[in-house]
Amino acid sequence: MAEREAERSVSQTVRAQLALRELIVSGGLRPGERISELQAVEVTGVSRTPVRMALVRLEEEGLLEAIPSGGFMVKAFSERDILDSIELRGTLEGLAARFAAExxxxxxxxxxxxxxxxxxxxxxxxxxxxxxxxxxxxxxxxxxxxx
Known part of the structure; x- marks a missing residue:
């Protein structure tokens, strides 16, 4: 029972994370715009705990920045920033695979x-x-x- 509830929570977090990421990437949330937990709950239709986890994950991804007074702000990023981070991750993962093979x-x-x-x-x-x-x-x- 607890395992099923944990899976549901992960699923809800992923759902919120995907919806919020799409809003950011599509421009629905603009750079510098503030987003609160309650706003994210309304937008995603997911409860507060999974939304809170999704917001933290998006901060870890570099899409959001925590505001000291609470909530998050959408970070400004360019297409070049995104391409650079994808290339860097691919390079690091390739290097890790090479080390494993060697x-x-x-x-x-x-x-x-x-x-x-x-x-x-x-x-x-x-x-x-x-x-x-x-x-x-x-x-x-x-x-x-x-x-």
Whole structure:
């Protein structure tokens, strides 16, 4: 029961995170604009706890900045900033993969990665992809990168 509730909370957080990210990227929330928890709850239709977690995650991603008096502000970023961060992450992940290959990762260590990729492959083959499947994809993708 507690595990199911935790999954639901993660799903709600992902839903809020995706909705808020889309508002930021599409310009629905402009750079410098303040967004409060209550405003985010209204916009996303998700309760306060998952919204709070989503706002913190978006701050970690660099899309929001915490305001000392409470709430968050949309950070200004350029297309170049986004492209640079994607390239940097890709470079770091490629380097990590190279180190793993050069240092001889065991097949036992690769097994969780293969299982995770198989689950991801199963999700992305679905047409259309449901919000629940996309939430699962986000969790599996995070797990893959941790592994």
């Amino acid at each position: 240092r001889g990762v065991s097949s036992r260590d690769l097994e969780p990665l293969k299982e995770c990729l198989n689950e991801i492959d199963g999700l992305v083959r679905q047409e259309p992809i449901s919000m629940e499947a996309f939430s699962s994809y986000v969790a599996l993708n995070a797990r893959f990168h941790v592994l």
